[in-house]
Amino acid sequence: MSVFPSGEMAGDVFGRLFSVLLENEQFVEKARKESLSVQLVHSKPDCRIFVSPEGVVLGDAAPFKAAITLKMTCDTAHALWLGRLPVPTAIATGKLRIRGRIAKVLELVPLLQPAFDRYPDIAAEAGL
DSSP: OOSSSOHHHHHHHHHHHHHHHHTOHHHHHHHHHTTOOEEEEEETTTEEEEEETTEEEESSOOSSOOSEEEEEEHHHHHHHHHTSSOHHHHHHTTSSEEESOHHHHHHHGGGGHHHHHHHHHHHHHTTO
């Protein structure tokens, strides 16, 4: 059974997580400079999140085609954000599939630190 009982709950938790990133000026500046947008496609349960410097959009209504698409289960995402599963390991084992430039994803991982730092609290607030 998944850590998340519903796609709605996963969307809420991950939506809050990416909102934290958009509060970080260094992340936003880098995302704008690199024209970075990300479509996260989670499964088990299904959940889609679009992230760009302009904001977070939940569901299938992405405002434009993302530069990078990340596909994984919600449990994999949960393990990644908790720091239990390193991004390179997730990629190497096929738990995280990337469409777009992998090098760009790996380059941005250090900028995601504020989200890694806050995720345990966000997950705990959601009862996970």
